[in-house]
Amino acid sequence: MSELNLHHLRLFRAVARDGTLTGAARALNISQSAVSTQIKSLEAALGHDLFERRGRNLFLSEAGRIALDHADEIFRAAENLTSTLKRAEAKRRVLRIGALATLSRNFQISFLAPLIGRDDVEVVLRSGTQEVLLRGLEAQSLDIVLTNLIPARDAASPYLVHHVADQPVSLVGTPDRLSGGETDVARILASEPLVLPTPETSLRAGFDALLERLGIVPRIAAEADDMAMLRLLARADAGVAVIPPIVVQDELEAGRLKEYARLDDVREAFAAVTIGRKFPNPLIHEVLRAERHA
Numbered sequence: 001m002s003e004l005n006l007h008h009l010r011l012f013r014a015v016a017r018d019g020t021l022t023g024a025a026r027a028l029n030i031s032q033s034a035v036s037t038q039i040k041s042l043e044a045a046l047g048h049d050l051f052e053r054r055g056r057n058l059f060l061s062e063a064g065r066i067a068l069d070h071a072d073e074i075f076r077a078a079e080n081l082t083s084t085l086k087r088a089e090a091k092r093r094v095l096r097i098g099a100l101a102t103l104s105r106n107f108q109i110s111f112l113a114p115l116i117g118r119d120d121v122e123v124v125l126r127s128g129t130q131e132v133l134l135r136g137l138e139a140q141s142l143d144i145v146l147t148n149l150i151p152a153r154d155a156a157s158p159y160l161v162h163h164v165a166d167q168p169v170s171l172v173g174t175p176d177r178l179s180g181g182e183t184d185v186a187r188i189l190a191s192e193p194l195v196l197p198t199p200e201t202s203l204r205a206g207f208d209a210l211l212e213r214l215g216i217v218p219r220i221a222a223e224a225d226d227m228a229m230l231r232l233l234a235r236a237d238a239g240v241a242v243i244p245p246i247v248v249q250d251e252l253e254a255g256r257l258k259e260y261a262r263l264d265d266v267r268e269a270f271a272a273v274t275i276g277r278k279f280p281n282p283l284i285h286e287v288l289r290a291e292r293h294a
Contacts, residue, residue, distance in 0.1 A: 006078065008042040009071040011035055012050065016068050019057045065140045066279055069094065095283040096124045098133035098142040100149065102201075104227040104247045107270055111146060111164065114290040121283065134159070137273065143281045145273040148202060162272040164291050167244040169203060169266040174237045175258045185261045186214050193221035193239035195230060206266040207242050213265075244268045 014024035015035065025032040043050050048063035060068060095115065099108050108125070115121045126133075126142065130149050136142040138158065151159050171188055182188055189211065196218070197204045211218055221239035224230050227247045234241035234248060234257055241248075242263070251257040272291075274284060 006074070008038055008045070009074060011038045012042055013068065013071050013075075015039060015051070015058060016060055016064065019059070021058070060140070062140060062278055093120060093281075093283055094122045094124060095281060095287070096126070096141065096143045098126050098128065098136055098145040100130060100133065100145075100147045101127040102226045102228075103127075103146060103148060103270075104244065106246050106249050107165065107167075108146060110246070111272070111287065111291065114287055115283070134273070137275050140277075143274070144284055144287075146270070147273060148268060148270050150202070150269065150271050151273060158275050160274045160276060162274065162288055163269070164272050164288075165270040167246050167268045167270065169207070169242060169263045169268055170245050171240050171260045171263065172234055172243050172245070172248055172252070172257050173240045173260060174234070175255065177237060177240065178258075178260055183261045185263065186216065188240060188260060189214065189216050189218060193219050195222045195224070195233045195239045195241040195243075196220055197230065197242065198223045198225040201225060203242070203244075203266070203268050207263070210263060210265050242266075 011024065011028065014028055015021060018024045018027065021032050021035050021039075025035045028035070039050070046063070046067065048067075049061050050064035050067055051058040052061050053059075097112070109116075112123060112125075115123055126136070128136075130147060130151070133142065133145045133147070134151060137145050146164075150161060151157070153159060153161065171185065173192075177192070178188070196207065199205075199208070222233050224233065227243070230241050230243050231248050231251070233239070234243065235251060240260065245252060245259055248257050252259060272288060274280075
């Protein structure tokens with residue numbers, strides 16, 4: 001490891017950012033062969049290939065992504081050594097979490113609870129569609145994806161699906177809508193306008209099956225694929241919302257909304273999706289273990 005130095009790391013960062021030896025050499029004003037030689041020396045010192053060649057471009061390998069994270073940390077420390085030593089930022093670890101854009105914020109905060117407030121951890125949270133998040137997981141720009149849409153798995157699937165929570169689903173609305181205290185599920189579904197998740201959601205599939213068993217044709221007031229929008233529609237008294245209580249936990253506690261009845265046959269499943277890696281982020285194990293204990 002005596003051959004590992006800042007010069008090697010500086011060249012490595014340039015190649016990682018540009019994606020080509022030619023572009024990195026031009027930016028650093030040195031020859032392409034010199035860049036190539038130094039990168040090979042760094043790979044030999046670390047004992048791992050840092051790039052994968054695809055056509056004319058270079059992409060970070062899994063070891064390369066880890067090396068880049070450490071290289072960035074080393075240069076941050078070199079730029080401001082005194083303050084870094086005082087704050088011990090060199091020991092901070094990063095967990096990159098992707099969350100489905102329509103996922104309950106309350107659930108996300110609950111999942112992050114073991115990490116919030118820790119001086120040794122930085123959480124990077126990104127939202128997006130399932131397709132975009134899973135691509136980020138495969139590209140190693142994300143460590144874990146939170147979703148309520150369980151990805152299909154077969155022998156060729158790279159995904160590891162961790163069951164995190166199984167939340168009940170309830171009929172929720174404003175306290176004055178059912179002032180008589182009606183709690184019969186079938187009567188509420190048959191008589192009240194409903195605020196529902198959109199048909200492509202897993203929650204809606206279970207709810208539609210319940211309606212079919214009860215022989216009820218619903219009066220739909222609104223549909224939304226975003227839990228936050230369902231919560232706002234319920235607060236606006238657009239109708240009775242079919243929603244997990246965790247989504248409207250604050251409103252229920254404050255008395256702005258009321259849980260009329262529990263739909264015993266309908267559940268909302270939440271999962272954390274990871275991918276098999278040679279160097280897994282140890283924070284993943286910590287949060288998943290905390291969820292299992294919870």
